[in-house]
Amino acid sequence: MSKSPKMEKVLDDFAKNIFNRSRQDNCCITCGSTKVNPNDFVDDLLRKEFGISHMCQECQNDTFKEDLSNMTDEHDCESIIAPNGIDCYCRVCGNTLG
Ligand SMILES: [Zn+2]
């Protein structure tokens, strides 16, 4: 994820305004937890992500889950016929439909 200096400033101001502390602290800007331990992150990528977004593991998980559910949950399945001309599946989520 790349971010502009402007975005960095916005995040910094956001954190300062909401939690009255700098993003330099080991503190999650989403839930305000100050118990963020870099060792809690399951891998280096998420630890790096915390350096960027300052969201704890839990909040990163929630965000990720939301992204996933936005992609698959909130839609009416659109039935289309599979290339074999027999089966039906959803164009959006790919689930096989009865
Ligand atoms: Zn959090």
Ligand SMILES: [Zn+2]
């Ligand atoms: Zn569907």
